[in-house]
Amino acid sequence: MATHFRACNLCEAICGLEIETDGPHVLSIRGDGKDPLSRGYLCPKGVALQDVHEDENRLRHPIRKTAAGGWEEVSWEAAFGEIAARSIALREQSGSESVAVYLGNPTVHNYGSLLFSRTLVSAIGRPQLYSATSVDQLPHHFASSYMFGHSMLIPIPDVDRTDFMLIMGANPLASNGSLMTAPGIGDRLKGIRSRGGRIVLVDPRRTETARLANEHHFIRPGCDVWLLAGLLHVIFAEQLDDQGRLVQLSSGRPLLRQLFREITPDVAAARTGIASDTIRKLARDFATSTTAVCYGRMGLSTQQHGGLCQWLVNALNIVTGNFDRSGGAMFANPAVSVVGRKSTLHNVGRWTTRVRKLPEFDGQLPVAALAEEILTPGDGQIRTLFTVCGNPVLSTPNGRQVERALESLDLMVSIDIYVNETTRHADFILPPTTGLEVDHYDLAFHALAVRNTAKYSFATFTPDKSTRADWQILSELAQHLRRGRGVAGLKERLRDYLMRRLTPTGIVDLGLKLGPYGAWRSPWNWRTGLTLKRLQQNPAGIDLGPLQPQIPKCLRMPGGRINLVPTVFSERFHMVEREWRRHESTARACTGRNASDGSISFYLIGRRHLRSNNSWMHNSRRLMKGKDRCTLLMNPQDANRLGLDNGQRVTVTSPVGQIQLPLERSDTMMPGVVSIPHGYGHNRFGSKIPIAEKYAGASINDLTNDLIIDPLTGNAAFSGQRVEVVPSGKTME
Numbered sequence: 198m199a200t201h202f203r204a205c206n207l208c209e210a211i212c213g214l215e216i217e218t219d220g221p222h223v224l225s226i227r228g229d230g231k232d233p234l235s236r237g238y239l240c241p242k243g244v245a246l247q248d249v250h251e252d253e254n255r256l257r258h259p260i261r262k263t264a265a266g267g268w269e270e271v272s273w274e275a276a277f278g279e280i281a282a283r284s285i286a287l288r289e290q291s292g293s294e295s296v297a298v299y300l301g302n303p304t305v306h307n308y309g310s311l312l313f314s315r316t317l318v319s320a321i322g323r324p325q326l327y328s329a330t331s332v333d334q335l336p337h338h339f340a341s342s343y344m345f346g347h348s349m350l351i352p353i354p355d356v357d358r359t360d361f362m363l364i365m366g367a368n369p370l371a372s373n374g375s376l377m378t379a380p381g382i383g384d385r386l387k388g389i390r391s392r393g394g395r396i397v398l399v400d401p402r403r404t405e406t407a408r409l410a411n412e413h414h415f416i417r418p419g420c421d422v423w424l425l426a427g428l429l430h431v432i433f434a435e436q437l438d439d440q441g442r443l444v445q446l447s448s449g450r451p452l453l454r455q456l457f458r459e460i461t462p463d464v465a466a467a468r469t470g471i472a473s474d475t476i477r478k479l480a481r482d483f484a485t486s487t488t489a490v491c492y493g494r495m496g497l498s499t500q501q502h503g504g505l506c507q508w509l510v511n512a513l514n515i516v517t518g519n520f521d522r523s524g525g526a527m528f529a530n531p532a533v534s535v536v537g538r539k540s541t542l543h544n545v546g547r548w549t550t551r552v553r554k555l556p557e558f559d560g561q562l563p564v565a566a567l568a569e570e571i572l573t574p575g576d577g578q579i580r581t582l583f584t585v586c587g588n589p590v591l592s593t594p595n596g597r598q599v600e601r602a603l604e605s606l607d608l609m610v611s612i613d614i615y616v617n618e619t620t621r622h623a624d625f626i627l628p629p630t631t632g633l634e635v636d637h638y639d640l641a642f643h644a645l646a647v648r649n650t651a652k653y654s655f656a657t658f659t660p661d662k663s664t665r666a667d668w669q670i671l672s673e674l675a676q677h678l679r680r681g682r683g684v685a686g687l688k689e690r691l692r693d694y695l696m697r698r699l700t701p702t703g704i705v706d707l708g709l710k711l712g713p714y715g716a717w718r719s720p721w722n723w724r725t726g727l728t729l730k731r732l733q734q735n736p737a738g739i740d741l742g743p744l745q746p747q748i749p750k751c752l753r754m755p756g757g758r759i760n761l762v763p764t765v766f767s768e769r770f771h772m773v774e775r776e777w778r779r780h781e782s783t784a785r786a787c788t789g790r791n792a793s794d795g796s797i798s799f800y801l802i803g804r805r806h807l808r809s810n811n812s813w814m815h816n817s818r819r820l821m822k823g824k825d826r827c828t829l830l831m832n833p834q835d836a837n838r839l840g841l842d843n844g845q846r847v848t849v850t851s852p853v854g855q856i857q858l859p860l861e862r863s864d865t866m867m868p869g870v871v872s873i874p875h876g877y878g879h880n881r882f883g884s885k886i887p888i889a890e891k892y893a894g895a896s897i898n899d900l901t902n903d904l905i906i907d908p909l910t911g912n913a914a915f916s917g918q919r920v921e922v923v924p925s926g927k928t929m930e
């Protein structure tokens with residue numbers, strides 16, 4: 198028997214786990230009370246790591262699609278060889294822009310794939326790069342790049358020291374926090390209350406998080422920009438803006454004041470559905486609180502005004518002085534830095550998608566355009582696709598179209614642990630070791646955490662010699678793909694060679710030594726500074742203290758100051774404002790009420806459950822058992838108008854598709870708004886995940902329209918799309 202310590206890699210909370218094993222078996226998984234960040238917290242998914250580890254349906258060998266459409270095992274060598282031969286031939290025929298790579302969410306939860314995905318990309322040449330970023334947090338990166346000079350300078354709410362937290366479009370009690378690594382967030386939020394502080398939640402659903410809030414306000418989906426503008430209006434009008442150090446450290450304040458002159462609380466109230474007195478009071482409470490922080494997440498990013506929202510969240514924190522100081526929004530200072538020296542300010546629009554001409558950001562194209570780029574004939578049409586830890590059929594808009602697109606490819610290769618809704622379209626699936634079988638240092642989430650800590654996790658189990666980690670697959674695949682490219686890319690080859698020799702562990706060792714707490718930082722540091730070895734001697738992790746002010750040193754802006762009003766945002770704001778005024782009467786009628794034909798149209802929003810993890814943990818019985826969670830939530834008033842009972846099957850229709858699922862009446866929903874969780878829809882033919890199939894549910898993304906995006910950033914706008922609901926069996930006119 199042995200006890201192991203590691204960080205959970207499933208979500209952003211990176212909880213410390215204490216795992217007891219007996220030979221190859223897991224005996225128990227508990228929260229590690231000594232972990233300086235999670236202090237013993239874990240959620241049910243952490244325990245379910247055992248289920249992923251033991252899952253018989255998880256792939257352990259590479260497989261190849263047979264001519265009859267079945268699967269056969271192949272050796273790694275044969276798989277790499279054949280993939281490279283076919284891919285190189287296709288690339289020679291149609292150019293490297295006909296190759297695309299999609300990186301899914303778990304890439305970020307695995308330091309090997311995070312470090313080596315670039316190796317695959319550069320070995321292909323200049324493929325079209327897509328990722329889950331553009332169905333998620335792209336607006337945060339976009340705002341950070343324009344305001345602070347680097348897309349990875351993401352401000353984190355200092356939840357442990359704040360006296361006032363305004364939470365918009367996030368449900369940390371279900372999600373465990375995002376762009377806010379804060380394990381045990383429930384206790385941290387309770388901490389605000391017990392210090393005498395306040396929590397205000399703004400969400401079209403009265404969520405699990407509302408139970409911990411002092412106030413909850415329903416907001417019309419997609420209208421947060423007006424609330425934020427209204428708050429700033431009041432703050433400027435009543436001269437509640439802070440005159441401290443940030444005035445010198447930022448530019449554009451007069452312009453900001455000017456921009457929201459006309460967004461009075463009455464205007465904001467009419468547009469958001471929140472009373473004007475509430476808006477006024479919220480602005481005053483926020484601005485006069487000793488410390489305060491506004492935190493806006495998924496619900497604010499995945500909507501048509503995602504970019505504007507994240508800009509205004511930052512602006513609100515900055516002008517009230519709640520930025521880069523304890524209790525406000527702050528930057529982490531992780532042991533391995535993720536913010537390069539070079540600004541990302543100009544990493545935008547250097548190329549575009551072919552069909553809709555959507556601009557690139559930081560090297561990536563919006564994934565809402567992936568399917569049309571595959572399906573539309575012409576020069577540069579995508580014919581080869583590599584997916585790495587991703588399930589775009591369920592996680593990107595217009596899933597049925599994505600499915601058709603994948604089916605039409607000449608070559609598709611998936612690095613994944615399951616045959617699922619996406620990978621079943623692949624010609625090859627290359628399964629990596631995962632979870633308890635891999636070692637880990639969290640490059641991404643230490644950089645987004647509410648406290649500076651560092652932790653290294655050894656692999657709990659030594660994987661079989663015949664298996665490969667994600668980084669090894671990426672690296673070997675890259676080596677094979679490079680063979681067709683002659684001497685070109687010598688520099689990249691050398692870099693790949695060095696990285697391969699170093700391995701992810703060696704790279705992190707270097708990062709730690711050279712980082713802000715590192716042994717190579719200065720001659721005085723070498724005895725006590727961080728090295729991988731020293732980190733490994735502390736299996737629970739090392740505490741590096743609370744967040745510290747980082748400005749102006751951390752900024753990557755040419756003038757060394759924050760830009761409060763980058764032109765792209767003010768221009769977009771003017772445009773949206775003009776559009777609203779032009780359509781004010783129609784826009785106001787769109788409160789999810791009647792349409793002329795008698796059917797009722799609703800705003801659609803998504804949700805998460807504590808026992809879910811995007812689309813891929815539905816094969817764990819311990820997580821899935823209990824009542825069906827893939828339901829349409831609807832306010833009882835609306836259900837009465839449609840004559841719908843609890844549990845009744847309903848048909849939901851959007852301009853791109855139709856699904857059926859059971860109705861759940863719930864007064865937690867704002868009238869006129871309905872909610873469906875994402876990540877379901879496992880009923881597609883060919884999936885090989887039995888438990889998931891039993892709890893198949895339906896996919897919200899069979900309804901979401903790929904043409905509805907945030908035009909500023911290219912992020913998918915899932916929230917606030919329109920759907921119609923009728924009892925199943927009744928046909929729509």
Ligand SMILES: Nc1nc2c(c(=O)[nH]1)N[C@H]1C(S)=C(S)[C@@H](COP(=O)(O)OP(=O)(O)OC[C@H]3O[C@@H](n4cnc5c(=O)[nH]c(N)nc54)[C@H](O)[C@@H]3O)O[C@H]1N2
Pocket residue numbers: 300301302303307329332333495585586587588589591592593612613614615617629630631632667803804810811812813875876897898901915
């Ligand atoms: N309508 C709607 N759509 C959404 C969202 C929403 O709220 N509403 N949320 C969006 C968000 S925030 C995100 S992040 C995306 C997620 O989008 P994706 O990343 O595309 O989807 P996941 O469901 O996370 O799929 C992860 C895949 O990785 C595989 N996998 C798991 N572990 C490993 C591993 O260690 N190695 C490898 N190689 N593969 C692994 C799984 O089998 C699965 O196929 O979905 C987005 N889509």
Ligand SMILES: Nc1nc2c(c(=O)[nH]1)N[C@H]1C(S)=C(S)[C@@H](COP(=O)(O)OP(=O)(O)OC[C@H]3O[C@@H](n4cnc5c(=O)[nH]c(N)nc54)[C@H](O)[C@@H]3O)O[C@H]1N2
Pocket residue numbers: 208209302333365366367368369371372373374375399400401402404416417418419420421494495496497500802803804805806807808809810811812916917
């Ligand atoms: N249990 C669990 N945890 C997870 C995940 C999971 O699938 N399951 N996924 C992980 C991932 S990849 C991510 S990115 C994070 C996301 O973490 P969060 O950002 O906390 O995401 P959600 O829980 O989807 O909460 C989004 C909230 O926004 C609300 N909302 C929708 N539209 C609007 C709107 O227009 N305005 C406002 N104000 N609110 C709106 C929704 O009702 C919902 O309550 O969670 C991570 N953690």
Ligand code: SF4
Pocket residue numbers: 205206207208209210211212238239240241242243244373380
């Ligand atoms: S909260 Fe996230 S990191 Fe913590 S145990 Fe649950 S899934 Fe793992």
Ligand SMILES: [Mo]
Pocket residue numbers: 302333
């Ligand atoms: Mo996400």
